Amino acid sequence: xxxxxxxxxxxxxxxxxxxxxxxxxxxxxxxxxxxxxxxxxxxxxxxxxxxxxxxxxxxxxxxxxxxxxxxxxxxxxxxxxxxxxxxxxxxxxxxxxxxxxxxxxxxxxxxxxxxxxxxxxxxxxxxxxxxxxxxxxxxxxxxxxxxxxxxxxxxxxxxxxxxxxxxxxxxxxxxxxxxxxxxxxxxxxxxxxxx
Amino acid sequence: xxxxxxxxxxxxxxxxxxxxxxxxxxxxxxxxxxxxxxxxxxxxxxxxxxxxxxxxxxxxxxxxxxxxxxxxxxxxxxxxxxxxxxxxxxxxxxxxxxxxxxxxxxxxxxxxxxxxxxxxxxxxxxxxxxxxxxxxxxxxxxxxxxxxxxxxxxxxxxxxxxxxxxxxxxxxxxxxxxxxxxxxxxxxxx
Numbered sequence: 001x002x003x004x005x006x007x008x009x010x011x012x013x014x015x016x017x018x019x020x021x022x023x024x025x026x027x028x029x030x031x032x033x034x035x036x037x038x039x040x041x042x043x044x045x046x047x048x049x050x051x052x053x054x055x056x057x058x059x060x061x062x063x064x065x066x067x068x069x070x071x072x073x074x075x076x077x078x079x080x081x082x083x084x085x086x087x088x089x090x091x092x093x094x095x096x097x098x099x100x101x102x103x104x105x106x107x108x109x110x111x112x113x114x115x116x117x118x119x120x121x122x123x124x125x126x127x128x129x130x131x132x133x134x135x136x137x138x139x140x141x142x143x144x145x146x147x148x149x150x151x152x153x154x155x156x157x158x159x160x161x162x163x164x165x166x167x168x169x170x171x172x173x174x175x176x177x178x179x180x181x182x183x184x185x186x187x188x189x190x191x192x193x194x195x
Numbered sequence: 196x197x198x199x200x201x202x203x204x205x206x207x208x209x210x211x212x213x214x215x216x217x218x219x220x221x222x223x224x225x226x227x228x229x230x231x232x233x234x235x236x237x238x239x240x241x242x243x244x245x246x247x248x249x250x251x252x253x254x255x256x257x258x259x260x261x262x263x264x265x266x267x268x269x270x271x272x273x274x275x276x277x278x279x280x281x282x283x284x285x286x287x288x289x290x291x292x293x294x295x296x297x298x299x300x301x302x303x304x305x306x307x308x309x310x311x312x313x314x315x316x317x318x319x320x321x322x323x324x325x326x327x328x329x330x331x332x333x334x335x336x337x338x339x340x341x342x343x344x345x346x347x348x349x350x351x352x353x354x355x356x357x358x359x360x361x362x363x364x365x366x367x368x369x370x371x372x373x374x375x376x377x378x379x380x381x382x383x384x385x
Contacts, residue, residue, distance in 0.1 A: 029216035174375040181368030
């Protein structure tokens with residue numbers, strides 16, 4: 001498989017959110033606006049890229065029996081780094097994402113890629129995979145955040161283009177589920193046409 | 196009285212799955228049948244309460260005195276992971292029938308963000324030990340109610356004729372949205 005394929009399948013064919021249905025908690029929880037989605041996506045991308053690379057480098061030294069706890073420790077270390085950096089430099093975004101930053105540790109996407117891909121591939125392949133999957137995840141979060149922001153508050157990335165409020169439902173919890181349901185339908189249609 | 200408010204708030208007003216979006220993976224993944232979702236609820240309740248007690252004690256007696264609260268995420272997830280393993284081993288010896296019933300759900304719980312989420316929230320809200328336990332029980336009940344109701348609806352959904360593109364997961368999300376809408380009706384009672 002060429003490296004380009006390796007990178008690009010994270011966007012549509014094997015998109016973490018729309019196709020693999022991994023990492024749904026942060027997807028639904030933080031996407032009240034496109035900007036929050038972008039922030040969460042990039043934080044996850046960083047953790048995914050770093051943990052994938054580290055796992056692929058030290059895979060030979062980890063005994064098979066304790067590999068899952070070892071991966072979790074690696075991932076948790078990078079999550080702590082992200083937590084501290086965000087708290088220091090982007091406190092507003094950190095406050096908006098709140099609980100979901102420490103929860104990147106239990107994002108099944110990150111552990112899933114470490115176990116299924118990084119533990120079997122070399123540094124560069126694993127890094128590219130992590131970057132592709134992470135950016136695909138970011139794309140999904142921004143899409144969902146944009147849909148919810150446009151419908152819910154009539155703005156995009158904070159730029160308002162209608163008077164008054166939008167359909168507040170889409171900012172609240174139910175809108176997240178419904179919007180994601182219809183986005184999955186859309187992506188399924190696109191993937192079917194390509195295949 | 197405080198305990199009642201914590202329970203009602205955790206079960207209905209801030210339902211952990213439908214309003215706070217924690218534990219969505221098992222919510223979508225194992226909600227095909229009512230039986231399995233009852234099993235999952237049992238396992239989650241068990242682990243969530245024990246994990247919250249242990250992480251609370253760790254936070255108060257180890258992390259805070261040593262001034263290393265930034266290690267919270269790593270410590271908590273390690274505790275939860277090893278706890279799940281320990282519970283599994285103990286259950287196998289003590290109560291084989293319960294182990295049989297919960298069996299396959301136990302390993303899945305490590306990556307259930309609801310468990311870590313509740314442990315972190317209990318610490319963030321500055322609850323006392325008793326309040327943390329009540330909070331964990333309330334959230335487990337809330338998780339159970341959401342999961343079992345959703346499984347009940349999905350069992351009926353199997354028989355319904357929906358458009359091809361909506362089959363399976365998409366229609367499940369729309370149903371979850373409507374369920375969340377219903378739970379939104381509880382907001383304001385506490």
